[in-house]
Amino acid sequence: MTEWNGSEHLVRIGGVDKVFKRGAEEIHVLGGLDLEIPAGEFLALMGPSGSGKSTLLNLIGGLDRPSEGTVEVAGKQIDRLSRRELAGWRARHIGLVFQFYNLIPVLNAQKNVELPLLLTRLSRAERRRRAAIALDIVGLSNRARHYPRQMSGGEQQRTGIARAIVTDPTLLLCDEPTGDLDRKSGDEVLDLLQALNEEQGKTIIMVTHDIHAAARAGRTLYLNKGRLSTEPVD
Amino acid sequence: MKYFYLIFSALKRKKLRTGLTLLSITVAFVLFGYLAAIRQAFNAGVEVAGADRLIVRHKVSIIQPLPQSYEAKIERIEGVSNAAHASWFGGIYREPKNFFAQMPVVPEDFFDMFPEYVLGDAQKAAWLATRDGAIAGRGLAQRFGWKVGDRIPINATIWTKKDGGRTWEFDLVGIYDGRDKGTDTSQFFFRYDYFDETRARGQGQVGWYTVRVGDPEHAAAIARSIDREFANSPVETKTEPEGAFVQGFANQVGNIAFIIMSIMSAVFFTLLLVTGNTMAYAVRERTGELAVLKAIGFTDRSILALVLGESLVLAFVGGTLGLALAWILVAVGDPTNGSFPVFYLPVPELLLGFVLIAAMAFLAGIVPALQAQRLQIADALRR
Numbered sequence: 001m002t003e004w005n006g007s008e009h010l011v012r013i014g015g016v017d018k019v020f021k022r023g024a025e026e027i028h029v030l031g032g033l034d035l036e037i038p039a040g041e042f043l044a045l046m047g048p049s050g051s052g053k054s055t056l057l058n059l060i061g062g063l064d065r066p067s068e069g070t071v072e073v074a075g076k077q078i079d080r081l082s083r084r085e086l087a088g089w090r091a092r093h094i095g096l097v098f099q100f101y102n103l104i105p106v107l108n109a110q111k112n113v114e115l116p117l118l119l120t121r122l123s124r125a126e127r128r129r130r131a132a133i134a135l136d137i138v139g140l141s142n143r144a145r146h147y148p149r150q151m152s153g154g155e156q157q158r159t160g161i162a163r164a165i166v167t168d169p170t171l172l173l174c175d176e177p178t179g180d181l182d183r184k185s186g187d188e189v190l191d192l193l194q195a196l197n198e199e200q201g202k203t204i205i206m207v208t209h210d211i212h213a214a215a216r217a218g219r220t221l222y223l224n225k226g227r228l229s230t231e232p233v234d
Numbered sequence: 235m236k237y238f239y240l241i242f243s244a245l246k247r248k249k250l251r252t253g254l255t256l257l258s259i260t261v262a263f264v265l266f267g268y269l270a271a272i273r274q275a276f277n278a279g280v281e282v283a284g285a286d287r288l289i290v291r292h293k294v295s296i297i298q299p300l301p302q303s304y305e306a307k308i309e310r311i312e313g314v315s316n317a318a319h320a321s322w323f324g325g326i327y328r329e330p331k332n333f334f335a336q337m338p339v340v341p342e343d344f345f346d347m348f349p350e351y352v353l354g355d356a357q358k359a360a361w362l363a364t365r366d367g368a369i370a371g372r373g374l375a376q377r378f379g380w381k382v383g384d385r386i387p388i389n390a391t392i393w394t395k396k397d398g399g400r401t402w403e404f405d406l407v408g409i410y411d412g413r414d415k416g417t418d419t420s421q422f423f424f425r426y427d428y429f430d431e432t433r434a435r436g437q438g439q440v441g442w443y444t445v446r447v448g449d450p451e452h453a454a455a456i457a458r459s460i461d462r463e464f465a466n467s468p469v470e471t472k473t474e475p476e477g478a479f480v481q482g483f484a485n486q487v488g489n490i491a492f493i494i495m496s497i498m499s500a501v502f503f504t505l506l507l508v509t510g511n512t513m514a515y516a517v518r519e520r521t522g523e524l525a526v527l528k529a530i531g532f533t534d535r536s537i538l539a540l541v542l543g544e545s546l547v548l549a550f551v552g553g554t555l556g557l558a559l560a561w562i563l564v565a566v567g568d569p570t571n572g573s574f575p576v577f578y579l580p581v582p583e584l585l586l587g588f589v590l591i592a593a594m595a596f597l598a599g600i601v602p603a604l605q606a607q608r609l610q611i612a613d614a615l616r617r
Contacts, residue, residue, distance in 0.1 A: 055612075063529055064612040084533050091531025098615070102526045106243040116530045118236055163530070 010171065010203050011037035011060055016069035018055050018226075029055045031226040033069070042197040042204045044217035046232070051223045053207040054175055060205060061094045061173045062086045074170045091119045095164030099176035101156040103148040103163075109135060110144040113162045120167070134162035138192055154185025161192055165202070172196065174206040178213050190216045237536070241543045244516065252548070255512045259552025259594075260559065262505045263587060267560020269494045270583035274416070275574035276490040277481075286450045287347070288457050289479035290317075290443040293470040297322075299439035300469055302430075308445055311463060313456040315448050318343035319426070321441035325388035325402065327378070334374055336388060336422040337441075338429035347444050350413040357382065357408030365428045368404035371419030373575070375409045382406055386422075393433045402432070418575035444476065502594065509598035513545050517602035524606050525614030538607040545599025546592070553591035557584060 018030040029052040037043055045053045058064040059071050062078045071079045074093055081089060103112045113131040122130070135141050138158040148156050157177060164172055174193065178186035194216050196202040206217060214220045222232045245252050290308060292298035299321070308317045323336040341361050345351070353361075353369060361367045370380055380386065384406045394400055404424050412419045430437055447456045457473035464471045474482075517524070524537055532540075561579055568577035 054616075058612045061529070063615070064610075084535075087528065087531050087533040090529065094531075096526075096529050098526070102522060102615075104243070104523055104526075106247050107240075111239070111243075115527070118240075119531045124236070 009036040010039040010041075010074055011035065011205075012070075012072040013056075013060070014070045014072075016056075016059060016066045016071065018052065018059065018064075019067040029226055030059075030066075033226065033228060035221075035228060037203065037205065039203050040197070040201050041219060042194070042217045043206070044214035044220040045205065045207045045223055046209065046211075046214050046220055047223035049209075052226050053223050056223065057173050057175055057205060057207050060171070061096060062090050088119075091116060091167065093170040095167065095169035095172045097157070097160050097164045097172065097174040097177045099179040101148070101153075101160045101180075103156055103159055105148050108145050108147050109140060109151070109159045109162075112148070112159055113166050115163060116167045130166055131162070134166040135159070137165065137196075138162045152185065153181050154188055157181060157185070157189050158192060161189065161196075165196065170203065172202050172204045174204060176207055176209065178208065178210060183212075186210070186213065237540060237543065240540060241547055244520070244540075244544050245547060247519075248516070251512060251515070255509060255548060256552040256555075258505060258508050259549060260556040262501050263553045263556025263591070264560045264563065265501055265556075266498055266587055266590070267557050267579050267583070268563055269498060270587075271560070271564040271568075271577055271579045272574075273491055273494045274580050274583065275568065275577050285475075285477075286447050286453070287476040288445045288447060288453060288460070288473050289476050290445055290460055290471050290473045291441075291479070293461075293472045296442065298469075299436060299441060300443065300471065302438045302440050304464070304469075304471075305440075305443065307463060308443060308460055311456065311459050313447050313449065313452050313459070315446040316343070316346055317443050317445045318347035319440035319443045320344075321426070321429070321439075322392075323388070323390070323424075323429075324392045325390045327386070327388055332378070334377075334420050334422060336424070338426040339423050340426050341423075344423065347446060350417045351410045352413050353408050353410040360407040361425070364405050364407050365425060366404055367407035368422060368424035369408040369410050370406060370422050372409055372411050373419035374422060375406075377420070380406055380409075382409060388422075393429070393436070395432050396434050398434070412576075415578060416576055416580075420575045445473070502590065506594060506597055509545070509548065509594060510601065512548070513541070513599050513602045516544065517541055517606050521609065521614050521617060524609055525611050528609065528611045529615070534607045537609070538603045541603035541606045542596070542599045545603070546595040549591045549595035549598070553587065553594070557587045 013033060013035040016030055016033045017028070020027045020029060033056070045056065047053050055064065059066055060073060062073075062081070065079055069079075070077055076089065078086060078089060104115070107115075110128070110131050113134050114127050117127040117130060120127075132141065132144065135144055138161050140155060140158055140162065143151060143155060143159075148159070151159065157180075161177075172193075177193065178189055181189060190213055193204055193206065197204050197218075204217075206213070208214050222229050290300070290304070292300055300319075302319065305317050305319060308314055318340065320337045320339050323338060325336050326332065327334070341358070345353070345358065357369070361369055368386060370386075375381070386404045386406050388402045388404065390400045390402055393402075395402065410419065426440075445460065447453050453475060457475075460473045461471050528534070528537060561584075564577060564579045568574045
C-alpha cells in the first residue's frame, strides 16, 4: 500500500457492489459502480431516497465495506483495512458532517470540536487552540462555551463542520448537511463549504436532495438504482 | 486521562438516574462494611486464638465442670508446656442487658497463657495482692465508665455465695489492653482462689483448661494424648484447638458468617442488576453518539474502555462513599452498646470491598460495553 502522492485521483472506486441482507432477502443497493474524484473537487451526489447515496458516502468514508469491488482513497485501498486500521485512517483522513449534526449534547461547542483531536498526541492546550481556530473558521468563536441545546440548527451544523475540519482531513464527507436547516441557515452552511473548497482546497463530497445546494458544487452526479450518471434520472 | 471528561459528561447526562444508582451502590457498601465489622466481632476470638493453644473441656458439654486436679496431670503430658483454667461465672451487672463475660482465673497462669492481654506491672501486683481484686478490659471499662479503685457489684445467676448471697463485689485493680486490634477487651477476670473459697458449691472444679503445646505441629497428637489420659474416667475430656472452640462458641448464636454472606450475596446480586440496567440504558440511549465517536476515529477498544470506564467510575464513587460511611458508622460504636468484644472494620475487609467494587463495575459494564464495541457505524447512524 503506497501513500498517495497527490498527483492522482483522490478517490477511486472500482466495480463496487453493495448488498444488504434483510433476513433471507438480499437488497442490491450499489451495482458495479465506478467513480473517480480528483483532489480539490466539490462533488454533489443526488438521487432519490434509497438510491444508495449515503451508502456510497459511507463506503468512501470507511464507515462500511463494499460487498464487491475496491475503494481507494488517498492512495490507500481502504476496503482491505482491519476495523482498527480503518478507525485510525478515518481519524487522519476523513471529516464527517451529518444531516442532524450529531453533536454530543453534554459537551459544549469547544469540547465537541475537540473530540477528534483526542485521538492525537496533541497537548490539551494545543487541542484547545486548534478547536478555537476551527470555531473561528466557521464563525462561532463567541459560541465556544455554548451547548448544542443553546444553539440554533445552523450554528449546530457549523459546529459539526468545525469538528469535521479540526484535524485538517484529506476529504470532507457531508451527508445532507442542509437537510435539517431553513434556507438562510442552509445558505450559510453552503457558503462555508464552498469557502473551504475554494479557499482551502478541501475535497468535498456532499450528498443532497436539494438542487439549490447541489448548484454550489463543482460537479453533480446522480445515483439511481445503484448506478451513477451525470444527468438526472426521471 | 484525556477521556475522563467524556466519562463524567456521560454520567451527568441523566443526573437523577446516576444519582439513584450511586445511592444504591453506596447503601450496599455501607451494609457490606457494617456487616463485615459485625462478622469480625463474632470471629474476633477465632482470629486471635493461638495456634499453639488447645482447649480441654468436658466431653459431654462445656457446662459440665472438670476437676482442678486435672491441671497437674495435663501439664505432665509430653508436649504440653503449661495449662491455665477458667470458668464461666455468668453474672449480671445492674441489668441483664449489660452482658459481658466474667471468669475466675489464676492470675499468674492467666498472664503466662494469654500474652495478648496487657496489664501494667503495678496493676498486676495489685491484683496478686488483692483477693477480691478484678481486672477489666479497656473496652468494658469505657462501656461502663469504670476506673481503677471502683467497687464492681456482680449479681450471680449460677454461683451463690456460702452466706447465701448472690451479689459478688470486686475491687477493680486493673484495666488491661489488647496487644492487637482484634484482642477482646470486653471481659472481666477475677481470682479463682477467692471464687473457689466463697462459692457455696463446686469447690475444686473448673470450667475448662487452656493448654499451650511446645510444638503446634504436634497439637493434634497432644490433644489425643490428653483425651486418652482421661478416657474411661468419670470425667472424660474433649480437646480441640482454641480457634475451633471459640468458633463453636460463636456458632451457638448461629452461623454468622453464612448469614452475613447470604445477605451480602442477595444485596450484591440486586445491585448488579440495578447497575447493569443503568449501564444498558445509558448505552442504548447513546447508540448514535457512540457511532459518531467511532465514525470520527475512536477504535472499538476505546469505545469498550469508555463504557467500562463509566461503569467503573459509577461503582468506584458509590462504593468508596459507602465504605467511607461504613467506616464512620463503625467508628461511632457497636450496635450492641459494647457487648461485642471488638468492633472495627478490618483493612482486609476494606480491600475486599474494593475488589468487589471492581468486580461489580466489570460485570455490570461488560455486556453493554461489548455491545457498544460491536456497534456497526453505518447501521447505528441510520437508526
